[in-house]
Amino acid sequence: MNLEGLDPTILGPACIAGVLVLSTHVxxxxxxxxxxxxxxxxxxxxxxxxxxLVAMYFGIxxxxxxxxxxxxxxxxxxxxxxxxxxxxxxxxxxPLIGTLFVLAATGALLLLANNPHGGEHxxxxxxxxILWVSLGQLIPVAILSAVLLTLMVLLRARLSGLIxxxxxxxxxxxxxxxxxxxxxFASLIMPALATIGLSGRKRTIxxxxxxxxxxxxxxxxxxxxxxxxxxxxxxTLAGCGIAARLVFASExxxxxxxxxxxxxxxxx
Amino acid sequence: MPPRCSIRSASAPTAPTNSKDxxxxxxxxxxxxxxxxAIACLSPAAHAFNVxxxxxxxxxxxxxxxxxxxxxxxxxxxxxxxxxxxxxxxxIAKVRRADLVVCSGAxxxxxxxxxxxxxxxxPKVASGPGYFLAAxxxxxxxxxxxxxxxxxxxxxxxxxxxxxxxxxxxxxxxALDARLAQLDAANAAVYQQKLADFTTRWQAAIKxxxxxAAALKGRKVVVHHSSWVYLTQWLGIExxxxxxxxxxxxPTSAHLASLIDVTRNQHALAIIRAAYQxxxxxxxxxxxxxxxxxxxxxxxxxxxxAQDLFGLFDSTIDKLLGAIK
Numbered sequence: 001m002n003l004e005g006l007d008p009t010i011l012g013p014a015c016i017a018g019v020l021v022l023s024t025h026v027x028x029x030x031x032x033x034x035x036x037x038x039x040x041x042x043x044x045x046x047x048x049x050x051x052x053l054v055a056m057y058f059g060i061x062x063x064x065x066x067x068x069x070x071x072x073x074x075x076x077x078x079x080x081x082x083x084x085x086x087x088x089x090x091x092x093x094x095p096l097i098g099t100l101f102v103l104a105a106t107g108a109l110l111l112l113a114n115n116p117h118g119g120e121h122x123x124x125x126x127x128x129x130i131l132w133v134s135l136g137q138l139i140p141v142a143i144l145s146a147v148l149l150t151l152m153v154l155l156r157a158r159l160s161g162l163i164x165x166x167x168x169x170x171x172x173x174x175x176x177x178x179x180x181x182x183x184x185f186a187s188l189i190m191p192a193l194a195t196i197g198l199s200g201r202k203r204t205i206x207x208x209x210x211x212x213x214x215x216x217x218x219x220x221x222x223x224x225x226x227x228x229x230x231x232x233x234x235x236t237l238a239g240c241g242i243a244a245r246l247v248f249a250s251e252x253x254x255x256x257x258x259x260x261x262x263x264x265x266x267x268x
Numbered sequence: 269m270p271p272r273c274s275i276r277s278a279s280a281p282t283a284p285t286n287s288k289d290x291x292x293x294x295x296x297x298x299x300x301x302x303x304x305x306a307i308a309c310l311s312p313a314a315h316a317f318n319v320x321x322x323x324x325x326x327x328x329x330x331x332x333x334x335x336x337x338x339x340x341x342x343x344x345x346x347x348x349x350x351x352x353x354x355x356x357x358x359x360i361a362k363v364r365r366a367d368l369v370v371c372s373g374a375x376x377x378x379x380x381x382x383x384x385x386x387x388x389x390x391p392k393v394a395s396g397p398g399y400f401l402a403a404x405x406x407x408x409x410x411x412x413x414x415x416x417x418x419x420x421x422x423x424x425x426x427x428x429x430x431x432x433x434x435x436x437x438x439x440x441x442x443a444l445d446a447r448l449a450q451l452d453a454a455n456a457a458v459y460q461q462k463l464a465d466f467t468t469r470w471q472a473a474i475k476x477x478x479x480x481a482a483a484l485k486g487r488k489v490v491v492h493h494s495s496w497v498y499l500t501q502w503l504g505i506e507x508x509x510x511x512x513x514x515x516x517x518x519p520t521s522a523h524l525a526s527l528i529d530v531t532r533n534q535h536a537l538a539i540i541r542a543a544y545q546x547x548x549x550x551x552x553x554x555x556x557x558x559x560x561x562x563x564x565x566x567x568x569x570x571x572x573x574a575q576d577l578f579g580l581f582d583s584t585i586d587k588l589l590g591a592i593k
Binding site: 130 | 352354355356357358360361362364365379380383384386387389517520
């Protein structure tokens with residue numbers, strides 16, 4: 001037992017980061033699940049990291065805003081590529097995403113063969129640690145999340161193709177650096193999976209509740225048990241997801257397993 | 269007031285050596301009690317002197333130099349790669365209450381210490397006397413004037429793995445002791461006496477180690493990561509190759525092929541790795557060359573014998589000698 005870590009000034013910024021990540025990832029996760037492209041977040045995160053390495057290869061400054069622009073540009077390019085492949089080979093989208101993921105990941109290794117300092121940046125881009133988040137870091141992410149959420153609400157009926165992949169790419173590029181790949185995957189998939197039988201506003205509310213409870217319980221437990229926060233939150237998110245499935249089991253049964261893509265953000 | 273509080277406040281006195289010390293101790297205890305009552309047990313450890321050490325070797329050194337009552341928190345263990353650690357809330361809480369942070373420096377902890385200190389928001393240890401870097405107290409090896417990416421994961425301030433040279437450890441002990449006495453002035457006399465005691469025992473131990481290790485002089489070793497230069501330089505051991513072609517870079521097949529030749533032809537004594545490192549690369553090379561792979565503790569806690577700094581050097585030298593057939 002370790003109660004001294006239960007300090008709101010220690011856990012507060014991490015908690016806010018979690019809420020910001022959830023704000024965009026819960027609705028996006030429902031789309032990802034409906035489209036059956038579960039590993040797209042890993043692929044986009046790897047492409048963003050690859051973009052940074054390529055930019056460094058051509059000599060851009062390794063600190064500051066230019067790195068963020070390189071990451072976002074690469075992620076958007078990856079999004080454009082995925083939009084095109086989805087149109088060209090719609091039933092091969094998932095294996096193509098997997099292929100893109102391993103190409104980006106191993107491409108980074110090849111680029112890094114002689115550059116271990118690039119490896120530190122690759123790690124920073126992929127294994128953000130939620131406890132190291134500072135409030136200053138959260139401001140640009142809050143603005144970005146607000147813009148993306150507005151876009152999603154305004155365009156919810158037409159959130160397909162290029163717009164979906166573009167919004168997704170920007171959201172993932174920002175969140176991966178805050179909380180890391182594992183938490184991004186969990187925030188995206190688990191609330192959506194837990195509420196798969198529900199629909200409309202109810203689904204959104206339950207999914208956000210699962211996400212927020214997962215983060216809060218995970219952060220508090222990691223302080224008390226003295227365990228790494230990010231990894232533990234993944235487990236508490238899963239626990240909250242299972243609890244939600246049990247609570248809403250009776251309501252979920254009559255619904256179809258997967259909803260069509262365009263309905264997943266549809267509110268009643 | 270909860271009983272825990274009064275127990276902690278009464279834990280201060282050590283055995284004072286003379287009446288002046290005792291008076292000072294009593295005055296200090298009263299002062300601490302007053303400060304303690306004022307904050308009404310909000311922070312149970314606020315009156316004690318707290319040290320946060322990044323690595324076990326510095327925790328162990330503080331333990332040698334400081335009175336028993338001070339609190340020492342060690343961030344990592346011998347089984348962890350200190351270049352990278354996972355963030356836990358308790359680490360931030362420990363830095364927040366620290367009066368002194370003791371780390372290797374030379375960019376060894378650059379991946380996490382700056383964030384940890386920023387997140388803790390404790391001005392006492394953010395810079396100035398509360399921030400003690402061991403590498404700043406000694407000259408480092410492998411310092412490069414011009415940082416070239418092509419050279420691998422080199423630290424511009426030199427190789428940070430300094431704890432395996434006992435002379436550097438002694439120099440660091442002197443600087444650290446002065447810092448402890450400056451920050452915890454109430455116990456200055458204790459620190460002085462403890463340093464004298466440590467120096468005597470350490471110098472005697474160095475003589476023993478050097479006599480024992482004479483047989484290692486001129487022997488050749490292959491290492492996993494470039495973390496052994498201070499040890500090999502001290503003992504006159506020659507490093508003829510490294511599994512990582514450049515620090516932090518995984519080996520290529522061409523590099524491994526040449527390493528097999530070098531290891532075999534130059535009759536290496538052993539292939540050395542630290543307790544925390546992946547055993548596979550060294551085992552792979554051992555299998556192909558017949559040269560034994562040797563796991564050394566690398567820091568305090570790395571094996572059963574290395575329970576303190578003395579045990580660390582005892583174990584390291586014994587294991588190296590054990591490789592001589």
